[in-house]
Amino acid sequence: MTTPHKQSVPSLRMRMGWLHAWIGFIAGLLLVCIFVTGTMSVFDTELTHWMQPETPYAQPGIPSAEALDKAAAAVTAQEGKKNRIFLSLPSDRDPLLHVTYMDHDVFKSETFHPQTGQNVPLRETVGGLFFFSFHYTLYMGRMFGVIFVQVLAVGMLATLGSGVIIHLKALLPNLVAFRPQSSSPRPWIDAHVIAAVLFLPFMFMIAYTGVLIHANRFFPNTAIERPNRGGPGRNGHHQMPSLPPLAPLLTDAAETFGADRLGFIQFSPKTVTVVRADNTKIGISRDHIDYDRVTGERIELVSKNSPAARTSQFLSGLHMARWAPVPMRWFYFISGCAGYVMFATGLVMFLIKRRRTATQKNSLPMEIAEGLALGTVLGMPLACAGVLWMNRLLPAGLPTRVTIEGSTLFVLWGALTVHALGRAFGRKVMKGWIEQSSLLSLLLCLLPVLDLATRWKWIAGQDQTVYAAVDLTAVVLGLIALRLSVVLKRKTGATASLSGPSFSKEIVS
Amino acid sequence: MTMLTASLLLNLVLWSLALGCHARLQSGWQRRRNWSPSRLVQQLMQAGRAILPVLGLILSTLLAGSAGVIGWVASASVGGVLVALTDAWRAPPKAKSRQPSRRLSAQEGAI
Amino acid sequence: MAFSSYYLPRLLIAALLAYPAGLVVATFLPHLLHMPRPDSFFVAQVGAVIVVPTTVLTIFGTRSLWGGLLAAVAVIAATMLIALPLAAFGPQ
Numbered sequence A: 001m002t003t004p005h006k007q008s009v010p011s012l013r014m015r016m017g018w019l020h021a022w023i024g025f026i027a028g029l030l031l032v033c034i035f036v037t038g039t040m041s042v043f044d045t046e047l048t049h050w051m052q053p054e055t056p057y058a059q060p061g062i063p064s065a066e067a068l069d070k071a072a073a074a075v076t077a078q079e080g081k082k083n084r085i086f087l088s089l090p091s092d093r094d095p096l097l098h099v100t101y102m103d104h105d106v107f108k109s110e111t112f113h114p115q116t117g118q119n120v121p122l123r124e125t126v127g128g129l130f131f132f133s134f135h136y137t138l139y140m141g142r143m144f145g146v147i148f149v150q151v152l153a154v155g156m157l158a159t160l161g162s163g164v165i166i167h168l169k170a171l172l173p174n175l176v177a178f179r180p181q182s183s184s185p186r187p188w189i190d191a192h193v194i195a196a197v198l199f200l201p202f203m204f205m206i207a208y209t210g211v212l213i214h215a216n217r218f219f220p221n222t223a224i225e226r227p228n229r230g231g232p233g234r235n236g237h238h239q240m241p242s243l244p245p246l247a248p249l250l251t252d253a254a255e256t257f258g259a260d261r262l263g264f265i266q267f268s269p270k271t272v273t274v275v276r277a278d279n280t281k282i283g284i285s286r287d288h289i290d291y292d293r294v295t296g297e298r299i300e301l302v303s304k305n306s307p308a309a310r311t312s313q314f315l316s317g318l319h320m321a322r323w324a325p326v327p328m329r330w331f332y333f334i335s336g337c338a339g340y341v342m343f344a345t346g347l348v349m350f351l352i353k354r355r356r357t358a359t360q361k362n363s364l365p366m367e368i369a370e371g372l373a374l375g376t377v378l379g380m381p382l383a384c385a386g387v388l389w390m391n392r393l394l395p396a397g398l399p400t401r402v403t404i405e406g407s408t409l410f411v412l413w414g415a416l417t418v419h420a421l422g423r424a425f426g427r428k429v430m431k432g433w434i435e436q437s438s439l440l441s442l443l444l445c446l447l448p449v450l451d452l453a454t455r456w457k458w459i460a461g462q463d464q465t466v467y468a469a470v471d472l473t474a475v476v477l478g479l480i481a482l483r484l485s486v487v488l489k490r491k492t493g494a495t496a497s498l499s500g501p502s503f504s505k506e507i508v509s
Numbered sequence B: 001m002t003m004l005t006a007s008l009l010l011n012l013v014l015w016s017l018a019l020g021c022h023a024r025l026q027s028g029w030q031r032r033r034n035w036s037p038s039r040l041v042q043q044l045m046q047a048g049r050a051i052l053p054v055l056g057l058i059l060s061t062l063l064a065g066s067a068g069v070i071g072w073v074a075s076a077s078v079g080g081v082l083v084a085l086t087d088a089w090r091a092p093p094k095a096k097s098r099q100p101s102r103r104l105s106a107q108e109g110a111i
Numbered sequence C: 001m002a003f004s005s006y007y008l009p010r011l012l013i014a015a016l017l018a019y020p021a022g023l024v025v026a027t028f029l030p031h032l033l034h035m036p037r038p039d040s041f042f043v044a045q046v047g048a049v050i051v052v053p054t055t056v057l058t059i060f061g062t063r064s065l066w067g068g069l070l071a072a073v074a075v076i077a078a079t080m081l082i083a084l085p086l087a088a089f090g091p092q
Helices: A004-008 A012-041 A044-051 A065-078 A127-137 A141-166 A186-198 A200-213 A246-257 A307-320 A326-357 A364-377 A379-393 A401-425 A429-445 A447-458 A465-494 A503-508 B003-025 B027-033 B039-089 B102-110 C007-032 C037-061 C065-089
Strands: A085-088 A097-103 A106-112 A262-267 A271-276 A288-292 A298-302
Touching (some): A012 A044, A012 A127, A012 A141, A012 A364, A044 A379, A065 A106, A065 A246, A127 A401, A186 A200, A186 B039, A200 A307, A200 A326, A200 B039, A200 C037, A246 A262, A326 A364, A326 B039, A364 A379, A379 A401, A379 A429, A379 A447, A447 A465, B003 B027
Antiparallel strands (some): A097 A106, A262 A271, A271 A288
């Protein structure tokens, strides 16, 4: 016989359920956005390519001496006034030569054709790196932003752990059971469990390695000596020696790393460093060869090979997927989409449950929660699609286009959240879901039309693979959004007679 | 086609078959489709569910090393989604609406 | 939407304890490992990152709060013990 005290203690499943629901909801509101931008970052180079439709066709390979000389001249011109400059070497994903530098916290680059050495005039754009930066900093600074994202990732680990305990009994039997025809909330639970359980190894890996990549910020180590970064020349107060010819350096480095395994070149007052490409093995080793900046002689090959260093490189590489060839990248992309589905369905189920049990149906916190969920689940993908549209609609030569493109994400996201909150306060949040999903499907399905209309001038002679892949993916995602809006419309129609058409109530019915 | 791509495709097929067997072995699936497999078919599906992924792991390790193992894990997830979507697509129309099951209520209640 | 009074103290204690638990592992484990400092610190971080969510789950997993606190301390000790064999794989 159980005592009254014992009866009042919630079961393990209930305790974990509470933790899963609340941490999952609060962290999930932002983790949805992190997953959306992270999924896009899997193809960041390709997105940059799409956002610069003038990009000409070029063969990857070691650039010609002429091209390297022109790039070296651009490096010299930028040195002395910029903090960080590096020369990206051609690769399969990006066959052009880029001199990239930091200008007021924004990466800018001059591009050269790797064979002819001609300057390639590409429009300035935030590119795929914008989504990548948002993914791990939320644009809240490289210190606070990164730590904040790490806290969210730890929250995700706790949510995953508690989720496994909750769904333990149904874990194996329901592994591939998806019943969209069943009455709600069964389809939501099925989608949530499928996305979470089938992709559980990916979810744990991505959250864990995500924290570990910048673990020095989460658990700072003051005992490690930091390299002296304030040396002469870095801040532009000292004269930098002229660069040696880069072609012989690359030929020498290619003998060590391989001709197609050269990543980028860094410059310091004393050395020129050729770094191995990240796509050569799973671990991001950043093996490099230092050359004397004046004579061009090889100084040393630097490679961290201790088991702990290799483990660290492996875990970083696993998260960043820079090693992954195109098919594997698609698997990362699909897994990222599954993460989005997991959080989106989790947020919806949280609202369904709370709306059902809410004693005061018009409570303000419930409406705020419904508005915020809509503003992130559909608002963030819409804002990202808006950036792609803005990229093509703005004049190519507009000086402030980088600022406008970047601002589009935040302005649109804010506006859509305000719209969602407005619909939630007006007790028409379902209408908000239909409106935003319809708009999302419209923006994504029409993206190929926009692409063709604004790329027509340069289309001849271009490799169409990247453009076709981006456009087709947009159409597929747009059709999914369209299907969602149709289903929601049907549900709304079926429950039109019910009073107080809140999203949760309508979905439940 | 690289070895990694080949092993990815191979694993996708093997995992889809294995998870398809897993779905068909569930009593809920059999009840919904009104299907009762013979003992031999059940044993074959049980064997397939266990052997096919192991075969995939061995082949992907041989073909693509550690990258193959990562691909093997990733294929399981994508293969599972393929099986789930195919089964949902081919599901028979719902006969009648029922009250949510006790398991469903418990699962939902925990969330 | 009200927070349950049963769960709130647990959440607060978990939030207060989880990060320091990880910090303890990240601070003390490198001293126990005979490896170069960056390597030993990385091994410690690997354990510390696991400790943070595990502490939260442990505090919520036990029936009584005191039991949860004791179990959380056990988790930290176990992580340090499990991480010690990792010292074997590093060169001096």
